[in-house]
Amino acid sequence: xxxxxxxxxxxxxxxxxxxxxxxxxxxxxxxxxxxxxxxxxxxxxxxxxxxxxxxxxxxxxxxxxxxxxxxxxxxxxxxxxxxxxxxxxxxxxxxxxxxxxxxxxxxxxxxxxxxxxxxxxxxxxxxxxxxxxxxxxxxxxxxxxxxxxxxxxxxxxxxxxxxxxxxxxxxxxxxxxxxxxxxxxxxxxxxxxxxxxxxxxxxxxxxxxxxxxxxxxxxxxxxxxxxxxxxxxxxxxxxxxxxxxxxxxxxxxxxxxxxxxxxxxxxxxxxxxxxxxxxxxxxxxxxxxxxxxxxxxxxxxxxxxxxxxxxxxxxxxxxxxxxxxxxxxxxxxxxxxxxxxxxxxxxxxxxxxxxxxxxxxxxxxxxxxxxxxxxxxxxxxxxxxxxxxxxxxxxxxxxxxxxxxxxxxxxxxxxxxxxxxxxxxxxxxxxxxxxxxxxxxxxxxxxxxxxxxxxxxxxxxxxxxx
Amino acid sequence: xxxxxxxxxxxxxxxxxxxxxxxxxxxxxxxxxxxxxxxxxxxxxxxxxxxxxxxxxxxxxxxxxxxxxxxxxxxxxxxxxxxxxxxxxxxxxxxxxxxxxxxxxxxxxxxxxxxxxxxxxxxxxxxxxxxxxxxxxxxxxxxxxxxxxxxxxxxxxxxxxxxxxxxxxxxxxxxxxxxxxxxxxxxxxxxxxxxxxxxxxxxxxxxxxxxxxxxxxxxxxxxxxxxxxxxxxxxxxxxxxxxxxxxxxxxxxxxxxxxxxxx
Numbered sequence: 001x002x003x004x005x006x007x008x009x010x011x012x013x014x015x016x017x018x019x020x021x022x023x024x025x026x027x028x029x030x031x032x033x034x035x036x037x038x039x040x041x042x043x044x045x046x047x048x049x050x051x052x053x054x055x056x057x058x059x060x061x062x063x064x065x066x067x068x069x070x071x072x073x074x075x076x077x078x079x080x081x082x083x084x085x086x087x088x089x090x091x092x093x094x095x096x097x098x099x100x101x102x103x104x105x106x107x108x109x110x111x112x113x114x115x116x117x118x119x120x121x122x123x124x125x126x127x128x129x130x131x132x133x134x135x136x137x138x139x140x141x142x143x144x145x146x147x148x149x150x151x152x153x154x155x156x157x158x159x160x161x162x163x164x165x166x167x168x169x170x171x172x173x174x175x176x177x178x179x180x181x182x183x184x185x186x187x188x189x190x191x192x193x194x195x196x197x198x199x200x201x202x203x204x205x206x207x208x209x210x211x212x213x214x215x216x217x218x219x220x221x222x223x224x225x226x227x228x229x230x231x232x233x234x235x236x237x238x239x240x241x242x243x244x245x246x247x248x249x250x251x252x253x254x255x256x257x258x259x260x261x262x263x264x265x266x267x268x269x270x271x272x273x274x275x276x277x278x279x280x281x282x283x284x285x286x287x288x289x290x291x292x293x294x295x296x297x298x299x300x301x302x303x304x305x306x307x308x309x310x311x312x313x314x315x316x317x318x319x320x321x322x323x324x325x326x327x328x329x330x331x332x333x334x335x336x337x338x339x340x341x342x343x344x345x346x347x348x349x350x351x352x353x354x355x356x357x358x359x360x361x362x363x364x365x366x367x368x369x370x371x372x373x374x375x376x377x378x379x380x381x382x383x384x385x386x387x388x389x390x391x392x393x394x395x396x397x398x399x400x401x402x403x404x405x406x407x408x409x410x411x412x413x414x415x416x417x418x419x420x421x422x423x424x425x426x427x428x429x430x431x432x433x434x435x436x437x438x439x440x441x442x443x444x445x446x447x448x449x450x451x452x453x454x455x456x457x458x459x460x461x462x463x464x465x466x
Numbered sequence: 467x468x469x470x471x472x473x474x475x476x477x478x479x480x481x482x483x484x485x486x487x488x489x490x491x492x493x494x495x496x497x498x499x500x501x502x503x504x505x506x507x508x509x510x511x512x513x514x515x516x517x518x519x520x521x522x523x524x525x526x527x528x529x530x531x532x533x534x535x536x537x538x539x540x541x542x543x544x545x546x547x548x549x550x551x552x553x554x555x556x557x558x559x560x561x562x563x564x565x566x567x568x569x570x571x572x573x574x575x576x577x578x579x580x581x582x583x584x585x586x587x588x589x590x591x592x593x594x595x596x597x598x599x600x601x602x603x604x605x606x607x608x609x610x611x612x613x614x615x616x617x618x619x620x621x622x623x624x625x626x627x628x629x630x631x632x633x634x635x636x637x638x639x640x641x642x643x644x645x646x647x648x649x650x651x652x653x654x655x656x657x658x659x660x661x662x663x664x665x666x667x668x669x670x671x672x673x674x675x676x677x678x679x680x681x682x683x684x685x686x687x688x689x690x691x692x693x694x695x696x697x698x699x700x701x702x703x704x705x706x707x708x709x710x711x712x713x714x715x716x717x718x719x720x721x722x723x724x725x726x727x728x729x
Contacts, residue, residue, distance in 0.1 A: 119533055140533045143486045143507030231506060238527065242510020243537060254536075257510075278540060281513070 014149060019046035019054070030095040031112060031152055034059060037134040041090070042112075042145060044152055048138065058093050062086070074102045085109040088122065089129035090137075098360065101367035104162065108155050111220065114247040115151050118224045119144055121245045123252035147231040154227055159359060162366055163397070165326050165340040166219045169201040171307050173427040178298060180204045180435040186290040190277040191439045192255065193217065194287075197270045198304050200226060202431070205337065209436045218248035219338050229259055229270050239288070241281045244274075258284040262292060263301050312343040315421045317414045321386065322349065322358065322401040325422055327430070328394065341422065341429040348385075358386075362399050365390040369397075380408060389415065476515060476524035477698045480690060481542050483570060484551030485562040486530030489585040492677035493551065494527050497687045502678045510534050511541045518691045521698055538570035545574040546694045547581065549686070550654075554584040554591075554674060557641040564650060568657060579693055580654050581671050582647045583686060588676035590640035597679055647672040666693065 017024050024046055032051070033042040038059035040048035048055075062084060065072040075082040083105040085092040092109040117125070120140055128135050155161045171179075183194040183206040192211050196203040207217065228244060240259040245251065258273040258281065271291060273284050295301055312322055326340035349358045361383060368379050369390050381388045387402045389411050400418070402411055422429065482490040491505045491512070498516065508529040516523045526541045528534070542548065548571050552559040563582075571578065587594035651668040655661050670689070675682040 140531070143529070143531045144533070146506050147509075228509065231509065238512035238514045240510055240512050241537070242529075242534065278537060281540070285513070 015047050017046045019050045028098050032093045034091050036089050041137045087113045100363050117247040118245050121252050150231045151227045163326050163340050164219050165338040166222050167201050170428050182294040184437045186287040187437050187439045188283040190275050193274040195272040206435045209438045221246040221248050309344045317417045319403045319406045320414050324399040326397040339430050477521045478546040478694045479524045480547045481526045481545045482549045483567045485559045488551045488553040488559050489677045490551050496677040496683045539573045542571050543573040546697045547579045547690050549581045551583045553586050554642050555589050555638045560642045582651050584674040587674040588679045589638040594676040594681040
């Protein structure tokens with residue numbers, strides 16, 4: 001696609017990288033997406049054109065193994081792990097020297113796939129490639145590379161993806177409840193999710209009743225939404241209206257997302273409203289007006305501004321440097337919204353390198369716990385500069401990081417104290433009861449609305465609720 | 467939800483259309499924020515309200531990506547003005563306007579006005595390379611465009627660059643001539659069936675702009691806003707007349723006609 005390459009602006013440095021250079025080879029994690037016909041679709045570093053022969057080799061590997069009625073899953077070399085994932089007409093490849101497990105890398109490729117689906121839907125991708133096997137999907141994805149780049153950066157730096165759980169901002173439960181009530185009152189027909197986000201963490205989420213009965217909102221879908229917010233914040237004074245598919249909810253249909261910041265120009269508090277009606281922009285924008293007014297009346301913005309993540313020192317356990325706790329037993333929420341809690345990463349993990357090193361240790365612990373060949377329930381790992389303990393029960397999954405001199409007995413006592421502290425703070429750390437509202441039109445109306453919806457869904461694959 | 471409509475009701479709707487990377491968001495950003503920013507690709511459409519005198523103008527900045535075409539007609543519904551944007555250094559971007567974007571404007575108002583805007587003029591045109599940041603300059607811009615009085619612009623520029631090349635380094639080949647845009651404008655009028663009527667002349671509706679330097683950006687938006695004023699006023703008048711009066715007028719006219727045929 002000539003136009004696309006010509007227009008690639010100079011500031012997209014990832015794309016400009018020389019793919020023959022040593023620095024290109026040394027990237028920690030490469031991700032490539034190609035079509036079954038071997039056409040390049042996306043590369044995290046370097047332009048797809050420059051890499052077309054590399055991707056050709058990848059496709060040759062895939063086809064060669066396929067011709068023997070087999071599926072290529074991974075290739076190991078001394079330094080690199082190459083992981084393949086085939087999803088419909090797309091082939092995703094990760095080349096990593098991060099020492100992550102194959103399962104984790106495949107999980108990350110799945111996120112990349114979901115992000116592509118969130119923009120195009122699975123149905124339309126299948127339709128396109130059925131129609132034309134050598135279609136250049138970049139025609140449709142051009143301009144979305146930044147969203148994929150952003151996702152991969154998040155996957156590397158945010159443990160939410162590793163844990164497939166949502167990190168919510170700690171908040172006094174009374175404040176969280178009043179925010180939920182504000183969202184619950186500002187509704188319009190066909191509104192299905194109202195989500196409030198601050199500092200890239202969830203404040204509260206309100207869902208349509210029937211949606212909850214039908215299906216739950218998967219953490220991965222929420223991650224994609226949060227990534228979309230991050231990627232669309234270029235022009236923060238405006239109100240965004242865009243189609244988005246939540247692949248785990250329904251991979252073939254679109255929701256319409258309304259995104260707007262409530263506190264310009266700081267732009268830390270973001271409102272996201274999802275509707276199933278593509279024409280509902282003005283009605284949904286009115287909901288925002290109501291939410292805004294209610295928040296001003298309750299002084300909610302300044303209260304949110306005061307909310308922040310917590311320090312591990314608040315737990316009051318010496319030697320404990322950091323932890324990640326993912327409960328399975330918070331009433332009502334596990335089935336609906338898997339969450340985890342974690343303190344700020346503080347010294348000695350304040351630099352980017354050290355943060356990454358701690359995350360890598362967690363990833364190692366996670367891979368041992370979730371090993372497909374030999375899963376573990378408990379692992380105590382003495383590393384060079386710290387000691388880690390990971391523990392999975394039927395009620396929670398816990399990763400802890402201690403100073404290197406901690407003893408096993410000390411660590412166990414510390415974890416007992418930690419669990420007690422979390423129990424005490426549970427109300428503040430988690431969204432306990434995701435509230436609901438009902439916005440589906442009443443039956444008399446829905447017969448008419450339903451018809452036009454149906455037409456929409458056959459034409460464009462848009463989601464119909466009823 | 468009529469009870470919730472406390473928001474300032476927009477009087478008119480303006481829509482920015484065009485292929486990806488031609489600089490739609492940058493144009494709007496230059497106009498509203500008075501500065502240039504390398505923005506990331508727009509997702510879907512972004513909605514802005516702009517106060518223009520006593521009027522509220524809503525502006526839809528849309529994504530150029532084909533992926534979002536499904537919503538194009540929704541963004542254009544009821545539009546009073548559509549800004550069709552291309553990149554002067556990219557012939558294909560003008561062709562795309564005709565192939566992909568023109569049909570999206572079918573849902574716009576009958577009396578919708580169309581502006582053709584060639585952005586990134588700073589890459590091909592020395593006079594567009596000069597900074598147009600200060601508000602004072604914007605007053606002169608229409609004049610500058612017409613008369614190309616360079617000294618005038620230079621005097622408004624605090625530190626005039628020694629040569630135009632010093633700003634961007636090189637002059638790119640201009641792929642779309644002004645005449646191409648004018649010809650396209652003619653085809654739009656034909657497509658809309660607006661020929662020969664008192665439609666706006668192409669020299670008034672074809673712009674070359676630079677979001678980077680601000681060249682002609684204010685002139686573009688302000689010309690358009692001025693031009694949509696009549697449509698605002700017409701709409702307001704329509705709203706003032708109550709529907710019963712309308713009915714009476716219709717019935718009266720119909721009745722008279724009926725009688726006349728009778729006799």
